[in-house]
Amino acid sequence: MAKDLFSSHPPFTPPTTEEDRLFWLRLIRSPRVGPTTFHRLMAEHGTAQAALDALPAIARAAGVDSYTPCPRATAEAEIELARGKGARMLCYGTDAYPHSLASLSDAPPVLWCMGQRGAILRPMVALVGARNASSLGTRMARMLAEGLGQAGYTIVSGLARGIDSAAHQASLKTGTIAVMGGGVDVIYPAENAVLAAAIADQGLRVSEQPMSLHPQARHFPPRNRIISGLSLAVVVVEAAEKSGTLITARDALDQGREIMAVPGHPVDGRAGGCNQLIRDGATLVRNVEDVLRVLHRLHPQSPPAPAEHTAPTPRATTPPEGLHQRILDLLGPSPVAEDQLIRDLSLSAALISPALVLLELHGSVRRHPGGLVSRA
Secondary structure, eight states, rough: TTTTTTTTOOOOOOOOOHHHHHHHHHHHHHHOOOOHHHHHHHHHSSHHHHHHHHHHHHHHHHHHHTOOOOHHHHHHHHHHHHHHTTTEETTTTTTTTTTHTTTTTOSSSEEEEOOOOGGOOOOOOEEEEEOOOOHHHHHHHHHHHHHHTTTTOEEEEEEOOHHHHHHHTTTTTOOOEEEEESSSSOOOSGGGHHHHHHHHHEEEEOOOOOOOTOOGGGGHHEEEEEEHOOOSSSEESSSSSSSSHHHHHHHHHHHTTTEEEOOTTOOOGHHHHHHHHHTTEEESSSSSHHHHHHHHHHHSSSSOOOOOOOOOOOSSSSTTTTTHHHHHHHHHSSSHHHHHHHHHHTHHHHHHHHHHHHHHHHTTTEEETEEEEHHH
């Protein structure tokens, strides 16, 4: 590893100008740069422009000779498209960025927003559940969303059919946020076009994905971490034992959020995930009062300050011989916590974190929500 790739630790600088925001967008849109690597690069180099300048050398050190960061024209085109569709960029570290989301290690560096940003300034609760929701489940979602909205909470969900749609519809007047799997301007499923337009008018639609990106299955797990990351708690209304809704619940647990679930009949497949969550310790929800009691116990007197990306502890300039291969030997296809990897290697985070960045840029390592890594 070249000595000067990770030797300078200027202070983290949030964007303040249009040019700054352009560099931020270019950095997060560059190949193999996800949110965790973005924050790491910003901690090392201070500005997105400096990180972009350093990326080709970092990639060469990782064995990638033809690496090209996101071109300026590509980012300019995305910004122009967003401007034409009325979307606004929200950047990590700025005053408008939600404090709850900023506390995540993999917080989205950039969010595109369409609608009224006032909804994101109030305390938020996620309501998620089955797409093939029952009539009873849909009514329960509406009741909870209405009650929580009247109590002063913004409802966060994923604009999917079923429980998500019912929760958004019931909280339009009091405040709702739809976290999109694709671009903030791409409505999925298409049947929710009218609801999505109403949310943009009365609530807020957000996405970390590029404008006009059509969502694929791989985009929804990262989307789920934003739903839970925005929220004080996640309430699950109907979910199968193996469903995307439980991914949101797992993300919430990793993020230290409260999990609540509405129980269902044991023979109803749509209740299996909720019953499993309750068995494993989630709060059982019968009505909105059950949710409010938990929220009152949490009593967040003030939102947490955004996590500071300060300069890491000075590190050794040369990594141990064969460190990259040792990391790959320990990793497999199942994600493990980066902290566990550090313990297994008996080395400092200051040595392992830059090595993981190089391996990610090389395509050998994949990042996952919750600070997890796996071998690609």
